[in-house]
Amino acid sequence: MGIYFGTDGVRGLANRELTPNLAFQLGRAGAYCLAREHQRPTIVIGKDSRLSGDMLESALAAGICSVGADVIRLGVIPTPGVAYLTRHMGAQAGVVISASHNPMEDNGIKFFGSTGFKLPDAMEDEIEEIITSGKELPSPVGKDVGRIKYQHQAGAIYIDYLKKTLGSDLSGLKIVVDCAHGAASHIAPVILKDLGAEVIPLFNHPTGSNINDGCGSTHPEQLMAAVKDHGAHLGIAHDGDADRMLAVDEKGALVDGDRIMVICAIDLFQKEKLPGNRIVVTVMSNLGLHLALKKIGIDVLETKVGDRYVLEKMLETGTIIGGEQSGHVIFSDYNTTGDGIATALQLLKVMTETGKPLSELAAQMELLPQLLVNVRVKSKDGWEVNPGIQAAIEQGKKSLEGRGRILVRPSGTEPLIRVMAEGPEEQELKEIVHGIVDVIKKELD
Numbered sequence: 001m002g003i004y005f006g007t008d009g010v011r012g013l014a015n016r017e018l019t020p021n022l023a024f025q026l027g028r029a030g031a032y033c034l035a036r037e038h039q040r041p042t043i044v045i046g047k048d049s050r051l052s053g054d055m056l057e058s059a060l061a062a063g064i065c066s067v068g069a070d071v072i073r074l075g076v077i078p079t080p081g082v083a084y085l086t087r088h089m090g091a092q093a094g095v096v097i098s099a100s101h102n103p104m105e106d107n108g109i110k111f112f113g114s115t116g117f118k119l120p121d122a123m124e125d126e127i128e129e130i131i132t133s134g135k136e137l138p139s140p141v142g143k144d145v146g147r148i149k150y151q152h153q154a155g156a157i158y159i160d161y162l163k164k165t166l167g168s169d170l171s172g173l174k175i176v177v178d179c180a181h182g183a184a185s186h187i188a189p190v191i192l193k194d195l196g197a198e199v200i201p202l203f204n205h206p207t208g209s210n211i212n213d214g215c216g217s218t219h220p221e222q223l224m225a226a227v228k229d230h231g232a233h234l235g236i237a238h239d240g241d242a243d244r245m246l247a248v249d250e251k252g253a254l255v256d257g258d259r260i261m262v263i264c265a266i267d268l269f270q271k272e273k274l275p276g277n278r279i280v281v282t283v284m285s286n287l288g289l290h291l292a293l294k295k296i297g298i299d300v301l302e303t304k305v306g307d308r309y310v311l312e313k314m315l316e317t318g319t320i321i322g323g324e325q326s327g328h329v330i331f332s333d334y335n336t337t338g339d340g341i342a343t344a345l346q347l348l349k350v351m352t353e354t355g356k357p358l359s360e361l362a363a364q365m366e367l368l369p370q371l372l373v374n375v376r377v378k379s380k381d382g383w384e385v386n387p388g389i390q391a392a393i394e395q396g397k398k399s400l401e402g403r404g405r406i407l408v409r410p411s412g413t414e415p416l417i418r419v420m421a422e423g424p425e426e427q428e429l430k431e432i433v434h435g436i437v438d439v440i441k442k443e444l445d
Contacts, residue, residue: 003132005124007306007412009110011099014052018107020059022131027063027095029130030111031146032137033123034093035069044089046074046082046154047097048183048241049206050104056097060109065146067138074154076206078183078242080339081158083116087336088157090114098183098241101218102413104211116336118308155187162191165334166345168352171196174232175348176248178223179204180216182240188341200230211240217327217340220246220254228252234351234358237327238340243307244327245340247347249358257327258289260347262365264331265321267350269298280313280322282306283407284372287422292365305409307338368404369426371433375417377444380410383417392439396421396432404429408436417444 004010010026012018035041043064047053053076061071069092074085079096086094094112102108111119111127119127130137151157175197179185185204192199202223203215212218217237227235227248235248247255261279268274278299281289290300301317303309307330310322314332323329328338335342351358383389389408396406404423411418419436421429 004128007308008100009096009108011102011106011108011413013105014050014056014107018056018109020055023056023059023109024063024066025131026109026127027060028067028137029127030093030095031064031067031069032130033126034111034113038092041069041092042072042089043069043093043095044072044074044082044086044091044151045095045097046077046079046085048079048099048211049076049181049185049208050099050107050211050240051208052107053097056107056109060095060097061148065148067146068140068144069146071146071148073148073150075150075152076183076186077154077158078187078339078341079110080243080335080337080342081154081183081187083112083337084158084161084335085151085154086112086114087116088161089151096241099413100241100243101212101216101239104209104213108413112336117311118337159187159191159194162341162345163194165342166195166349168349169196170348170352173234173348173352174198174200174230176200176202176223176226176230176232176235177204178202178215178217178220178235178237179242180212180238180240181206181210182212182216182238182242184238184242184341188236188238188242188344191341191345200226200232202226216240217244217246220248224248224252224254234348236344239327242340243338245329245343246327247344247358249362251359253359253362255358255362257323257325257329258286259362259365259367260327260343261321261323261329262289262292263350263361264346265293265298266296266364267354268321269296274298275318275320278317278319280310280317280319282310282324284325284420286325286365286368286370287405288366288368306412311337368422369424369429370420370422371426371429372418372420373433373437374411375419375437375440375444377415377417377440379444380415380417383410383440383444386443388439388443389436392436396436399428399432406432406436
Protein backbone atom coordinates (compact mmCIF):
# COMPACT_ATOMS: atom_id res chain seq x y z
CA MET A 1 0.00 0.00 0.00
CA GLY A 2 1.50 3.33 -1.06
CA ILE A 3 1.23 6.95 0.02
CA TYR A 4 -1.99 7.61 -1.89
CA PHE A 5 -3.47 4.28 -2.95
CA GLY A 6 -5.13 2.04 -0.38
CA THR A 7 -6.95 -1.24 -0.90
CA ASP A 8 -9.61 0.46 -3.01
CA GLY A 9 -8.12 3.47 -4.77
CA VAL A 10 -7.30 6.84 -3.23
CA ARG A 11 -9.56 7.96 -0.39
CA GLY A 12 -9.70 10.73 2.14
CA LEU A 13 -11.58 13.68 3.55
CA ALA A 14 -12.64 15.66 0.49
CA ASN A 15 -10.94 19.05 0.08
CA ARG A 16 -8.64 18.32 3.03
CA GLU A 17 -6.87 15.04 2.25
CA LEU A 18 -8.29 14.36 -1.20
CA THR A 19 -7.87 17.84 -2.65
CA PRO A 20 -8.58 19.22 -6.13
CA ASN A 21 -4.82 19.56 -6.58
CA LEU A 22 -4.30 15.87 -5.83
CA ALA A 23 -7.20 14.97 -8.15
CA PHE A 24 -5.57 17.03 -10.90
CA GLN A 25 -2.24 15.23 -10.38
CA LEU A 26 -3.96 11.83 -10.34
CA GLY A 27 -5.70 12.75 -13.59
CA ARG A 28 -2.43 13.71 -15.28
CA ALA A 29 -0.41 10.75 -14.00
CA GLY A 30 -3.24 8.23 -14.43
CA ALA A 31 -4.01 9.30 -17.99
CA TYR A 32 -0.33 9.21 -18.89
CA CYS A 33 0.18 5.69 -17.52
CA LEU A 34 -3.06 4.19 -18.79
CA ALA A 35 -3.27 5.76 -22.22
CA ARG A 36 0.27 6.64 -23.32
CA GLU A 37 0.24 4.14 -26.19
CA HIS A 38 -2.73 5.83 -27.87
CA GLN A 39 -2.67 8.90 -30.08
CA ARG A 40 -5.89 10.40 -28.73
CA PRO A 41 -7.00 8.32 -25.74
CA THR A 42 -10.43 8.49 -24.13
CA ILE A 43 -11.10 8.14 -20.41
CA VAL A 44 -14.61 7.92 -18.92
CA ILE A 45 -15.44 9.39 -15.51
CA GLY A 46 -18.38 8.46 -13.29
CA LYS A 47 -19.24 9.49 -9.75
CA ASP A 48 -21.63 8.88 -6.90
CA SER A 49 -23.99 11.52 -5.53
CA ARG A 50 -21.84 13.14 -2.84
CA LEU A 51 -21.39 16.91 -2.94
CA SER A 52 -17.62 16.93 -3.43
CA GLY A 53 -17.90 14.82 -6.58
CA ASP A 54 -18.38 17.82 -8.87
CA MET A 55 -15.29 19.56 -7.49
CA LEU A 56 -13.07 16.51 -7.79
CA GLU A 57 -14.46 15.56 -11.20
CA SER A 58 -13.60 18.99 -12.61
CA ALA A 59 -10.03 18.80 -11.31
CA LEU A 60 -9.58 15.20 -12.42
CA ALA A 61 -10.91 15.94 -15.92
CA ALA A 62 -8.62 18.96 -16.21
CA GLY A 63 -5.62 16.81 -15.34
CA ILE A 64 -6.58 14.19 -17.91
CA CYS A 65 -7.09 16.78 -20.64
CA SER A 66 -3.79 18.45 -19.80
CA VAL A 67 -1.83 15.44 -21.09
CA GLY A 68 -3.86 15.22 -24.31
CA ALA A 69 -6.53 12.67 -23.39
CA ASP A 70 -10.25 13.19 -23.95
CA VAL A 71 -12.79 12.82 -21.14
CA ILE A 72 -16.33 11.47 -21.33
CA ARG A 73 -18.38 12.38 -18.29
CA LEU A 74 -20.96 9.74 -17.37
CA GLY A 75 -22.53 11.66 -14.48
CA VAL A 76 -23.85 9.92 -11.36
CA ILE A 77 -23.67 6.18 -11.98
CA PRO A 78 -22.77 3.05 -9.96
CA THR A 79 -19.11 2.05 -9.82
CA PRO A 80 -19.79 -1.21 -11.72
CA GLY A 81 -21.53 0.89 -14.37
CA VAL A 82 -18.24 2.69 -15.00
CA ALA A 83 -16.42 -0.64 -15.27
CA TYR A 84 -18.99 -1.87 -17.80
CA LEU A 85 -19.11 1.35 -19.84
CA THR A 86 -15.32 1.55 -20.01
CA ARG A 87 -15.41 -1.71 -21.96
CA HIS A 88 -18.64 -1.00 -23.82
CA MET A 89 -17.44 2.38 -25.11
CA GLY A 90 -13.94 1.16 -25.99
CA ALA A 91 -12.30 3.68 -23.66
CA GLN A 92 -8.67 3.37 -22.65
CA ALA A 93 -9.53 3.76 -18.97
CA GLY A 94 -12.32 4.56 -16.54
CA VAL A 95 -12.34 6.52 -13.29
CA VAL A 96 -14.85 6.48 -10.44
CA ILE A 97 -15.17 9.28 -7.90
CA SER A 98 -16.72 7.66 -4.84
CA ALA A 99 -16.06 6.68 -1.24
CA SER A 100 -18.55 3.81 -1.44
CA HIS A 101 -20.19 3.25 1.97
CA ASN A 102 -18.21 5.98 3.75
CA PRO A 103 -19.82 9.20 5.09
CA MET A 104 -20.48 12.04 2.62
CA GLU A 105 -17.49 14.06 3.85
CA ASP A 106 -15.14 11.44 2.40
CA ASN A 107 -14.50 10.77 -1.25
CA GLY A 108 -12.24 8.65 -3.39
CA ILE A 109 -10.76 8.15 -6.84
CA LYS A 110 -10.48 4.69 -8.37
CA PHE A 111 -9.14 3.74 -11.80
CA PHE A 112 -10.15 0.94 -14.16
CA GLY A 113 -8.09 -0.24 -17.11
CA SER A 114 -9.53 -0.61 -20.62
CA THR A 115 -10.79 -4.11 -19.78
CA GLY A 116 -12.82 -2.81 -16.82
CA PHE A 117 -10.58 -4.35 -14.17
CA LYS A 118 -9.11 -2.38 -11.28
CA LEU A 119 -5.45 -1.50 -11.63
CA PRO A 120 -2.73 -3.89 -10.45
CA ASP A 121 -0.45 -2.74 -7.65
CA ALA A 122 2.42 -2.08 -10.07
CA MET A 123 0.37 0.42 -12.07
CA GLU A 124 -0.79 2.23 -8.93
CA ASP A 125 2.83 2.36 -7.77
CA GLU A 126 3.86 3.94 -11.07
CA ILE A 127 1.14 6.60 -10.80
CA GLU A 128 2.29 7.40 -7.27
CA GLU A 129 5.93 7.56 -8.36
CA ILE A 130 5.10 10.09 -11.07
CA ILE A 131 3.30 12.33 -8.57
CA THR A 132 5.82 12.09 -5.73
CA SER A 133 8.88 12.48 -7.97
CA GLY A 134 7.48 15.45 -9.87
CA LYS A 135 8.24 13.72 -13.16
CA GLU A 136 7.66 16.00 -16.12
CA LEU A 137 4.77 14.82 -18.28
CA PRO A 138 3.69 15.90 -21.77
CA SER A 139 1.73 19.17 -21.82
CA PRO A 140 0.33 19.52 -25.35
CA VAL A 141 -1.01 22.82 -26.61
CA GLY A 142 -3.51 24.00 -29.23
CA LYS A 143 -5.60 21.30 -30.86
CA ASP A 144 -3.77 18.56 -28.97
CA VAL A 145 -5.27 19.51 -25.60
CA GLY A 146 -7.92 17.01 -24.47
CA ARG A 147 -11.64 17.68 -24.73
CA ILE A 148 -14.51 17.01 -22.34
CA LYS A 149 -17.68 15.38 -23.65
CA TYR A 150 -20.85 14.11 -21.97
CA GLN A 151 -22.67 10.79 -22.32
CA HIS A 152 -26.17 11.63 -21.16
CA GLN A 153 -27.43 8.11 -21.87
CA ALA A 154 -24.87 6.34 -19.67
CA GLY A 155 -27.47 5.26 -17.12
CA ALA A 156 -29.86 4.01 -19.81
CA ILE A 157 -27.12 1.95 -21.46
CA TYR A 158 -26.19 0.34 -18.16
CA ILE A 159 -29.86 -0.30 -17.29
CA ASP A 160 -30.44 -2.06 -20.62
CA TYR A 161 -27.41 -4.26 -20.08
CA LEU A 162 -28.40 -5.29 -16.57
CA LYS A 163 -31.94 -6.18 -17.58
CA LYS A 164 -30.52 -8.64 -20.11
CA THR A 165 -28.59 -10.48 -17.38
CA LEU A 166 -31.76 -11.72 -15.67
CA GLY A 167 -33.38 -13.82 -18.36
CA SER A 168 -36.79 -13.83 -16.67
CA ASP A 169 -39.37 -11.38 -15.36
CA LEU A 170 -40.22 -10.40 -11.82
CA SER A 171 -43.99 -10.17 -12.12
CA GLY A 172 -45.76 -10.86 -8.84
CA LEU A 173 -42.85 -9.85 -6.62
CA LYS A 174 -43.05 -6.91 -4.25
CA ILE A 175 -39.59 -5.51 -3.58
CA VAL A 176 -38.39 -2.75 -1.26
CA VAL A 177 -35.11 -1.24 -2.45
CA ASP A 178 -32.90 1.04 -0.33
CA CYS A 179 -30.76 3.16 -2.64
CA ALA A 180 -28.71 4.85 0.13
CA HIS A 181 -29.39 8.24 -1.54
CA GLY A 182 -26.56 7.19 -3.83
CA ALA A 183 -25.72 6.13 -7.35
CA ALA A 184 -28.43 3.43 -7.45
CA SER A 185 -31.24 5.93 -6.84
CA HIS A 186 -32.25 6.44 -10.46
CA ILE A 187 -31.19 3.01 -11.72
CA ALA A 188 -32.12 0.14 -9.38
CA PRO A 189 -35.85 1.00 -9.02
CA VAL A 190 -36.16 1.51 -12.79
CA ILE A 191 -34.68 -1.90 -13.57
CA LEU A 192 -36.89 -3.74 -11.10
CA LYS A 193 -40.04 -1.98 -12.35
CA ASP A 194 -39.13 -2.61 -16.00
CA LEU A 195 -38.78 -6.30 -15.16
CA GLY A 196 -42.32 -6.41 -13.76
CA ALA A 197 -41.85 -6.11 -10.01
CA GLU A 198 -43.86 -3.89 -7.70
CA VAL A 199 -41.17 -1.61 -6.30
CA ILE A 200 -41.15 0.43 -3.11
CA PRO A 201 -38.06 2.67 -3.25
CA LEU A 202 -36.43 4.02 -0.11
CA PHE A 203 -33.74 6.70 0.26
CA ASN A 204 -33.71 7.49 -3.45
CA HIS A 205 -33.56 11.28 -3.30
CA PRO A 206 -29.87 12.25 -3.18
CA THR A 207 -29.08 15.83 -2.15
CA GLY A 208 -25.31 15.54 -2.16
CA SER A 209 -25.12 15.46 1.62
CA ASN A 210 -27.41 12.55 2.58
CA ILE A 211 -25.58 9.64 0.92
CA ASN A 212 -25.30 6.64 3.31
CA ASP A 213 -26.81 8.75 6.09
CA GLY A 214 -28.64 6.23 8.29
CA CYS A 215 -29.51 4.12 5.26
CA GLY A 216 -28.08 1.70 2.73
CA SER A 217 -26.23 -1.56 3.25
CA THR A 218 -24.45 -0.32 6.39
CA HIS A 219 -27.73 0.76 8.03
CA PRO A 220 -30.42 -1.76 6.96
CA GLU A 221 -32.71 -1.35 9.97
CA GLN A 222 -35.33 0.79 8.26
CA LEU A 223 -35.35 -1.51 5.23
CA MET A 224 -35.92 -4.52 7.50
CA ALA A 225 -38.92 -2.80 9.06
CA ALA A 226 -40.27 -1.64 5.68
CA VAL A 227 -40.25 -5.16 4.23
CA LYS A 228 -42.52 -6.36 7.02
CA ASP A 229 -44.71 -3.25 6.96
CA HIS A 230 -45.36 -3.59 3.21
CA GLY A 231 -45.64 -7.38 3.19
CA ALA A 232 -42.86 -7.48 0.58
CA HIS A 233 -41.18 -10.62 -0.72
CA LEU A 234 -37.75 -9.16 0.00
CA GLY A 235 -35.73 -6.02 0.48
CA ILE A 236 -32.54 -4.94 -1.28
CA ALA A 237 -29.97 -2.58 0.24
CA HIS A 238 -27.23 -0.91 -1.78
CA ASP A 239 -24.36 1.28 -0.64
CA GLY A 240 -23.47 4.72 -2.00
CA ASP A 241 -21.88 3.54 -5.23
CA ALA A 242 -24.01 0.38 -5.60
CA ASP A 243 -21.16 -2.10 -5.81
CA ARG A 244 -22.59 -3.87 -2.75
CA MET A 245 -25.92 -5.45 -1.99
CA LEU A 246 -27.49 -7.01 1.08
CA ALA A 247 -30.95 -8.56 1.16
CA VAL A 248 -33.79 -8.77 3.68
CA ASP A 249 -36.09 -11.79 3.61
CA GLU A 250 -39.89 -11.69 3.80
CA LYS A 251 -39.73 -12.01 7.59
CA GLY A 252 -37.52 -8.94 7.95
CA ALA A 253 -34.28 -10.86 8.60
CA LEU A 254 -31.00 -9.69 7.07
CA VAL A 255 -29.38 -11.90 4.42
CA ASP A 256 -25.69 -11.00 4.09
CA GLY A 257 -23.18 -11.54 1.32
CA ASP A 258 -22.17 -14.97 2.58
CA ARG A 259 -25.72 -16.31 2.38
CA ILE A 260 -26.28 -14.67 -1.00
CA MET A 261 -23.19 -16.43 -2.36
CA VAL A 262 -24.32 -19.75 -0.87
CA ILE A 263 -27.79 -19.41 -2.45
CA CYS A 264 -26.43 -18.58 -5.90
CA ALA A 265 -23.55 -21.06 -5.79
CA ILE A 266 -25.80 -23.97 -4.80
CA ASP A 267 -28.28 -23.06 -7.54
CA LEU A 268 -25.55 -23.03 -10.20
CA PHE A 269 -24.01 -26.22 -8.79
CA GLN A 270 -27.34 -28.04 -9.06
CA LYS A 271 -27.65 -26.84 -12.68
CA GLU A 272 -24.06 -27.98 -13.38
CA LYS A 273 -23.15 -24.40 -14.28
CA LEU A 274 -20.54 -23.73 -11.59
CA PRO A 275 -17.08 -24.15 -13.19
CA GLY A 276 -14.73 -26.13 -10.98
CA ASN A 277 -17.48 -26.37 -8.35
CA ARG A 278 -15.85 -23.61 -6.31
CA ILE A 279 -16.25 -20.05 -5.11
CA VAL A 280 -13.83 -17.47 -3.68
CA VAL A 281 -14.36 -15.68 -0.36
CA THR A 282 -12.23 -13.72 2.11
CA VAL A 283 -11.07 -14.81 5.53
CA MET A 284 -13.98 -12.79 7.00
CA SER A 285 -16.63 -15.15 5.64
CA ASN A 286 -18.60 -17.05 8.25
CA LEU A 287 -17.62 -20.65 8.97
CA GLY A 288 -21.22 -21.55 8.24
CA LEU A 289 -20.58 -20.77 4.57
CA HIS A 290 -17.71 -23.27 4.47
CA LEU A 291 -19.81 -25.96 6.13
CA ALA A 292 -22.86 -25.43 3.90
CA LEU A 293 -20.88 -25.59 0.66
CA LYS A 294 -18.56 -28.39 1.72
CA LYS A 295 -21.61 -30.50 2.55
CA ILE A 296 -22.72 -30.61 -1.09
CA GLY A 297 -19.27 -30.69 -2.71
CA ILE A 298 -18.43 -27.05 -3.45
CA ASP A 299 -14.87 -25.97 -2.69
CA VAL A 300 -14.23 -22.64 -0.96
CA LEU A 301 -11.05 -20.75 -1.80
CA GLU A 302 -9.94 -18.04 0.66
CA THR A 303 -8.11 -14.73 0.16
CA LYS A 304 -7.23 -11.82 2.38
CA VAL A 305 -9.82 -9.06 2.75
CA GLY A 306 -10.41 -6.88 -0.30
CA ASP A 307 -12.43 -7.40 -3.45
CA ARG A 308 -9.32 -6.95 -5.61
CA TYR A 309 -7.81 -10.06 -4.01
CA VAL A 310 -11.05 -11.97 -4.48
CA LEU A 311 -11.04 -11.06 -8.17
CA GLU A 312 -7.36 -12.01 -8.58
CA LYS A 313 -8.08 -15.49 -7.18
CA MET A 314 -11.19 -15.83 -9.34
CA LEU A 315 -9.24 -15.02 -12.51
CA GLU A 316 -6.40 -17.32 -11.47
CA THR A 317 -8.74 -20.28 -10.86
CA GLY A 318 -11.49 -19.64 -13.43
CA THR A 319 -14.10 -19.14 -10.70
CA ILE A 320 -17.29 -17.24 -11.59
CA ILE A 321 -18.58 -16.32 -8.09
CA GLY A 322 -16.62 -14.60 -5.37
CA GLY A 323 -17.14 -11.97 -2.77
CA GLU A 324 -17.31 -10.69 0.75
CA GLN A 325 -19.70 -10.98 3.66
CA SER A 326 -20.35 -7.22 3.31
CA GLY A 327 -22.31 -7.86 0.13
CA HIS A 328 -19.56 -7.04 -2.35
CA VAL A 329 -20.15 -9.98 -4.69
CA ILE A 330 -18.57 -10.54 -8.09
CA PHE A 331 -20.30 -12.52 -10.83
CA SER A 332 -17.55 -12.59 -13.44
CA ASP A 333 -19.97 -13.60 -16.19
CA TYR A 334 -21.59 -10.17 -15.88
CA ASN A 335 -19.01 -7.67 -14.67
CA THR A 336 -15.36 -7.19 -13.78
CA THR A 337 -16.04 -5.87 -10.29
CA GLY A 338 -18.65 -6.19 -7.57
CA ASP A 339 -22.06 -5.15 -8.88
CA GLY A 340 -24.85 -4.76 -6.33
CA ILE A 341 -27.66 -4.56 -8.86
CA ALA A 342 -26.42 -7.55 -10.87
CA THR A 343 -26.11 -9.50 -7.62
CA ALA A 344 -29.69 -8.61 -6.69
CA LEU A 345 -30.90 -9.81 -10.09
CA GLN A 346 -29.08 -13.14 -9.73
CA LEU A 347 -30.63 -13.65 -6.29
CA LEU A 348 -34.07 -12.80 -7.68
CA LYS A 349 -33.50 -15.25 -10.52
CA VAL A 350 -33.04 -18.10 -8.03
CA MET A 351 -36.19 -17.05 -6.19
CA THR A 352 -38.34 -16.87 -9.33
CA GLU A 353 -37.03 -20.15 -10.78
CA THR A 354 -37.31 -22.17 -7.56
CA GLY A 355 -40.48 -20.50 -6.30
CA LYS A 356 -38.98 -20.54 -2.79
CA PRO A 357 -39.10 -17.61 -0.37
CA LEU A 358 -35.82 -15.98 0.51
CA SER A 359 -35.97 -17.19 4.11
CA GLU A 360 -36.02 -20.81 2.94
CA LEU A 361 -33.14 -20.27 0.53
CA ALA A 362 -31.09 -18.48 3.19
CA ALA A 363 -31.65 -21.37 5.62
CA GLN A 364 -29.32 -23.49 3.46
CA MET A 365 -26.53 -21.89 5.50
CA GLU A 366 -26.46 -21.97 9.30
CA LEU A 367 -24.89 -18.75 10.56
CA LEU A 368 -22.34 -19.38 13.31
CA PRO A 369 -22.13 -16.68 16.01
CA GLN A 370 -19.72 -14.01 14.84
CA LEU A 371 -18.87 -10.68 16.43
CA LEU A 372 -17.13 -7.82 14.63
CA VAL A 373 -16.13 -4.58 16.37
CA ASN A 374 -14.52 -1.64 14.58
CA VAL A 375 -12.11 0.31 16.79
CA ARG A 376 -11.45 3.89 15.66
CA VAL A 377 -7.81 4.85 16.34
CA LYS A 378 -5.59 7.87 15.83
CA SER A 379 -3.15 5.80 13.78
CA LYS A 380 -3.04 2.20 12.60
CA ASP A 381 0.76 2.24 12.40
CA GLY A 382 2.53 -0.41 14.43
CA TRP A 383 -0.55 -2.27 15.67
CA GLU A 384 0.76 -5.58 14.32
CA VAL A 385 3.98 -5.41 16.39
CA ASN A 386 2.49 -3.87 19.54
CA PRO A 387 3.26 -6.38 22.35
CA GLY A 388 0.10 -5.61 24.34
CA ILE A 389 -2.22 -6.00 21.35
CA GLN A 390 -0.52 -9.19 20.18
CA ALA A 391 -0.69 -10.71 23.66
CA ALA A 392 -4.42 -10.00 23.86
CA ILE A 393 -4.98 -11.59 20.45
CA GLU A 394 -2.99 -14.70 21.37
CA GLN A 395 -4.92 -15.06 24.63
CA GLY A 396 -8.20 -14.91 22.69
CA LYS A 397 -7.01 -17.49 20.17
CA LYS A 398 -5.97 -19.81 22.98
CA SER A 399 -9.45 -19.54 24.52
CA LEU A 400 -11.10 -20.51 21.22
CA GLU A 401 -8.57 -23.09 20.07
CA GLY A 402 -10.28 -25.80 18.04
CA ARG A 403 -13.72 -24.19 18.45
CA GLY A 404 -13.51 -20.95 16.51
CA ARG A 405 -11.21 -18.23 15.26
CA ILE A 406 -10.09 -14.63 15.73
CA LEU A 407 -9.16 -12.20 12.98
CA VAL A 408 -7.73 -8.73 13.65
CA ARG A 409 -6.90 -6.44 10.74
CA PRO A 410 -6.71 -2.76 9.85
CA SER A 411 -9.25 -1.17 7.53
CA GLY A 412 -7.80 -0.33 4.14
CA THR A 413 -9.87 2.83 3.81
CA GLU A 414 -10.49 4.23 7.33
CA PRO A 415 -8.56 4.72 10.61
CA LEU A 416 -10.04 1.55 12.07
CA ILE A 417 -8.80 -1.74 13.48
CA ARG A 418 -11.37 -4.49 12.92
CA VAL A 419 -11.63 -7.24 15.54
CA MET A 420 -13.64 -10.31 14.60
CA ALA A 421 -14.22 -13.54 16.50
CA GLU A 422 -16.28 -16.58 15.59
CA GLY A 423 -17.29 -19.51 17.73
CA PRO A 424 -20.12 -21.50 19.29
CA GLU A 425 -20.94 -19.21 22.26
CA GLU A 426 -21.95 -15.59 21.73
CA GLN A 427 -21.22 -14.46 25.29
CA GLU A 428 -17.73 -15.92 25.12
CA LEU A 429 -17.11 -14.06 21.86
CA LYS A 430 -18.19 -10.77 23.45
CA GLU A 431 -15.73 -11.24 26.31
CA ILE A 432 -12.87 -12.11 23.98
CA VAL A 433 -13.50 -9.36 21.42
CA HIS A 434 -14.05 -6.59 23.94
CA GLY A 435 -10.94 -7.68 25.80
CA ILE A 436 -8.91 -7.16 22.63
CA VAL A 437 -10.75 -3.92 21.81
CA ASP A 438 -9.94 -2.46 25.23
CA VAL A 439 -6.26 -3.14 24.73
CA ILE A 440 -6.25 -1.60 21.23
CA LYS A 441 -7.94 1.54 22.57
CA LYS A 442 -5.40 1.78 25.39
CA GLU A 443 -2.39 1.25 23.12
CA LEU A 444 -3.42 3.27 20.05
CA ASP A 445 -5.69 6.04 21.31
